[in-house]
Amino acid sequence: MDAYQAIVTKRDTRSFTSEPVSGDDLHRVLQAGRMAGSAKNQQLNRIVVVTDPGDRAALAGCGRFADWLPACPVVLVIVVPTEGGKAFDIGRMAQNMMVAAHGLGLASCPVTFHHEAPLRELLGYPEDHEAPMGVGIGHPAPPAEARPSAPRIPLDELVDWDRWQA
Ligand SMILES: Cc1cc2nc3c(=O)[nH]c(=O)nc-3n(C[C@H](O)[C@H](O)[C@H](O)COP(=O)(O)O)c2cc1C
Incomplete structure (x- = not known):
């Protein structure tokens, strides 16, 4: 799968088999995250890899739309300094890891x-850090019902040329 195909065919998937993610695959996914650029190359993001079933169950209680985490074998929690951490950098890192995972045949989804407070208590990062986002990855399981991809707005609605067109 080339880079374009990996990007345009990646869907956010929340159903996983119980098969663990191999160490090699996880290493490649983390390397993809590591290579994401960051503002001024400050590289402020850190990743906490959570695989323990009890910890993943606890993570499910840290988000409003996170009930799929207990069935997701690996959760990558992105931790950033509260002052200086950048949403754009988090997004770049997260998308790098998800596209790399997709290229390896793994499913993934962001989680907010x-x-x-309970997340900090669980992971132990300091008061001057926060972890607004994570990424769950695992081997894809077929959903109970086929789920069409969420539609995207047409390109001509997304894109303006030269000036904003209200
Ligand atoms: C910033 C952000 C936060 C998200 N948070 C969650 C979340 O908490 N739980 C979840 O299940 N999906 C979450 N998603 C996934 C979106 O629901 C998903 O990207 C969207 O529905 C498109 O899905 P598709 O690519 O499969 O069409 C999040 C996505 C983004 C970009």
Whole structure:
């Protein structure tokens, strides 16, 4: 699969088999995250890899739309300094890891952590850091019902040329 195909065919998937993610695959996914650019190359993001079933169950309680995490073998939690951490950098890192995972045949989905206190308690990062987002990855399981991809707006609605067109 070339880079373009990997990008345009990647869907966010929340159904996983119980097969663990191999160490080699996880290493490649993490390397893809590591190579993401960052503002001024500050590289402020850190990743906490969570695989323990009890910890993943606890993570499910840290987000409003995170009930699929107990069935997701690996959760990559992105931790950043509260002052200086950048949403754009988090997004680049997360998407790098998800596209790399897709290229390896792995499913993935972003997850938002809305509840900071229990997440901090679980992972132990300091008061001057936060972890707004994570990425779950694993081997894809067929969903109970076929789920069409969420539609995207047409390109001509997305893109303006030269000036904003209200
Ligand atoms: C910033 C951001 C936060 C998201 N948070 C969650 C989340 O908390 N839980 C979840 O299941 N999906 C989450 N998603 C996944 C979106 O629901 C998904 O990208 C969207 O529905 C498109 O899915 P598709 O690529 O499969 O069509 C998040 C996506 C983004 C970009």
